[in-house]
Structure formats: C-alpha cells, structure tokens
Amino acid sequence: MHTNGLSRRIFLRTVGATGLLSALPEGSFSSHPAHSGTTCEVASPDPAEDAVPKYSIKFAVCGMSHDHIYGMVGAIQRGGGILIAAYGEEPEKLATFIKRFPGVKIVRSEDEILNDASIQLVLSSTIASHRAPLGIRVMRHGKDYLSDKPGITTLEQLAEVRKTIAETNRIYGIMYSERFEVRAAVKAGELIQSGAIGRVIQTINIAPHQIYQHQGDAGGGGSRPDWFWNPDLYGGILCDIGSHQVDQFLYYTGSTDAEVVASQIANVAHPEHPRFQDFGDMMLRGNRGVGYVRLDWFTPDGLGTWGDGRLFVLGTEGYIEVRKYTNVAVSKTGNNLFIVDKHQARYIDCNNVTLPFGPQFVSDIVNRTHTAQDQAQCLLAAELAIKAQRNAAMVHLST
Known part of the structure; x- marks a missing residue:
C-alpha cells in the first residue's frame, strides 16, 4: 500500500527524519519531482506459523x-x-x-x-x-x-x-541464526529467489556486536566466561560470528564453490585480553557472486540493542538492504527491509514473516531430507570461516 494509506506511526518509523524531507510538497527544496513509486508495506502473516x-x-x-x-x-x-x-x-x-x-x-x-x-x-x-x-x-x-x-x-x-x-x-x-531466525533475512531470501533484484552480484554484511549486552538471548549479560576471550576455544572472530555472514553470502549468491580472497583481524581496544580479536573482515569470491564481511565488538550502549546488523545484496536489476535489529534513530523495531528495483523503492516491515527453519528441520529429521539447511552449504560456510580465520593477517593499529 502507498504511504498515504499508512498510519502516522508506521510512516514516521519507516522514513525517519531524513526521509521526511522527501515527503514535503514538490518544489520545497528542489525542482525535481517526487518519486511516485515509493511504497511501504507490512508483510502479511503466514497462517502456517500458527498451525499445529x-x-x-x-x-x-x-x-x-x-x-x-x-x-x-x-x-x-x-x-x-x-x-x-x-x-x-x-x-x-x-x-x-x-x-x-x-x-x-x-x-x-x-x-x-x-x-x-x-x-x-x-x-x-x-x-x-x-x-x-x-x-x-x-x-x-x-x-x-x-x-x-x-x-x-x-x-x-x-x-x-x-x-x-x-x-x-x-x-x-x-x-546460523542471523539468517534462520531473522524474519527480514528470510524475506530477503524469498525476494531473491523470486528474481526480484535479478542475478545477485555481491553481498555485504556489517555485523557489529556488543560484549556486555543487557538484553536478549544472544549471550553477554554482565560478564563473559573465560573461554570467550580465548581464540583456541571460541574459534576467533572470523570463525565465530563470521560464520553467520559466510552462510548468508553462500545462500544469497547461490554459490556452491567459494574461496577467501583476503582476511584480517585485530585487537584494537582490549589489551587486557591480548589474544582476543575485536575487529575482523574478509573478502569472499564464489562461483555465483562475491562478498564482503565486517565484524566487530564495538556496539555502543546508545544503540539500545546488541548490534546493528545490516545486510546489503546487490543484484543486476535492483538491491536490498536489511536492517535486522533496529532502524537507527527512527525505531527500535527490527526486521526492516528496503528494496529498490527499476520500478519502485519499497520498505517492508517483516515482523510478521514466518520463520520456517524449525518445522523444516524437524521434517528433515523425520524424512531424511535437507530442506531447512543444505548439508554441503552448511559445512562449506564453516570451512570458509575457518580458512579466513586461519589465514588472516593480524593488524596492529598505532595509538
């Protein structure tokens, strides 16, 4: 539905302070006409989610x-x-x-x-x-x-x-819960598989995290266990939280073969834990697309949640951005998806999207299938994350 049919709350949540400028009457700041194709939607709930x-x-x-x-x-x-x-x-x-x-x-x-x-x-x-x-x-x-x-x-x-x-x-x-348990990430997959942005060229994942978080089931709380600081036990930043992002790169590009082009890690601000890594990134190249991943442990308290996870998918006929956990300075609501194609720009509130992983995984166990998660892709994601970690350059930033 178009923005003129939305409630004031959804409209403000969607466009934010900057977006309000484009909502002013034509000619207020520019002679360029407003884009008549901009729409905002709320994804409909799937009845199957409440089914037995x-x-x-x-x-x-x-x-x-x-x-x-x-x-x-x-x-x-x-x-x-x-x-x-x-x-x-x-x-x-x-x-x-x-x-x-x-x-x-x-x-x-x-x-x-x-x-x-x-x-x-x-x-x-x-x-x-x-x-x-x-x-x-x-x-x-x-x-x-x-x-x-x-x-x-x-x-x-x-x-x-x-x-x-x-x-x-x-x-x-x-x-890999950042794909399986995030409704906007599920919706992004549906759109990509339907051809909404053409052939996928690149994924970019920005995955900041917070060490001492105060809410949610992602771990943290007021302290971290000793093993959290030891890469021999937690795997290192690229192997650990980076495995989420490698999984998304493979899934959204459809790559069945891939390599790590370059990777680097750093301990920028935690000298009391000299082996800990609080920053890392990597470049990936697959047989059906390329990817970039940035990871860190520097989410500030002012965000209000444990991380501003963002996914960007570039296609030949459009692009998608997913703001998974918040919409900074606009709304604390997550599952925000933005899609632009040759016809229009759309915002989709994905909070009603069904999460299929659980039912699919249980079905796989009963029927000996691999619908919820392709077994080869699952292990390839782990392999790439491990190789990125193992071969990463250690960066030392001067103070």
Missing part, C-alpha cells in the same frame, strides 16, 4: 555455554520437537536453563543423553571448540545434531565431521 506442527520428535540439550541455546530450543519446539532431557556442566547456566524450562529432566552426564534411544536430536551451545567433537559422538550414537555457531573451529574437526556424516548418514546442522 506436522511432525513430532524428541530432543535433548547437551551443553548450554552460550545463551543462543534458547533460540535453538524455541525453533525446534515450533517445529514439533519435545524437549525431554538436558545436561550442562556450568552450574549457573544450568540453573538459568531450569528456570526457563522447569519441567525438563536434568541428567547427570552426557552419556545419559547419548545412550537414550528415544532421543532423535541433540542441540548444543557448549564451548565452541567442543561442539564438533560432541556432534561426532552424537552422530555415532545414531542421532542427529544441531550446533550453535560456530559449529566447527578447525579443519581437522571439519574433516572428521564430514567423514562421520558419510559413515552414519546423520544430519549435522549449524544454527
């Missing part, structure tokens, strides 16, 4: 070192998963988990989960470097696995994961 899940499986949590586990559990529950058991080694994390899921059975060891034949799927957000070895054990016990990102931190782990998948025919999923 088609399938049901039993799943467990084994390791909850990162608070991403709550979003992971929520996705599988939306898909029909029933949480029946959990195991965690950190008492504080386990206590928080029990408060969130008071009815879940807490077991005393990992083996109790691995040896429970009724469990079909295991979720984990244990320490990053421990996730792949756990996943290998899970698959060898006849279960499927969904890891928090990064799901793999070394090439040696990756080789063993691929070998185990081939031998067991199990699913090794990695929850």
